[in-house]
Amino acid sequence: MRYWLFKSEPSTWSWDQQVAKGDAGEEWDGVRNYQARNFMREMKLGDLGFFYHSQKDREIVGIVEVCAEAHQDSTTDDDRWECVNIKAVEPLKTGVTLADIKADGRFDEMALVKSSRLSVQPVTADEWAMIRKMGGL
């Protein structure tokens, strides 16, 4: 079991839209970055991830689960691009903002802090537990 973080601009695809898809989940498509794609290839059914709102909000809002492993991204014919499907599991009780994470000091090595532009990234078990707690779960 590994942990991940999925970044989305809420005006493009928000947590609420993800929740509306229910257990059916939704393709995490549109990723055109090799690093992000490679992480998706590593994902297994049942892996969990944080759902992060970039741009205006800049906070982790919920938890998602991988419900289909990497497959061709249906939004392109280019077979370089694959994606997984994810479904919403539960929202955080309180969102954990990027400012919270940066101010904490324990997350200096976290991809979210170090590689701000990477849209799909790994989260360590420690980071996962600490942020869950900060989010009130």
Next chain:
DNA sequence: GCCAACGTTGGC
């Protein structure tokens, strides 16, 4: 809205 960081593309 601006700008820095970074990934990708294409010419050579």
Next chain:
DNA sequence: GCCAACGTTGGC
């Protein structure tokens, strides 16, 4: 295979 130009992302 290198590197400059360009486009995109995302924090502020």
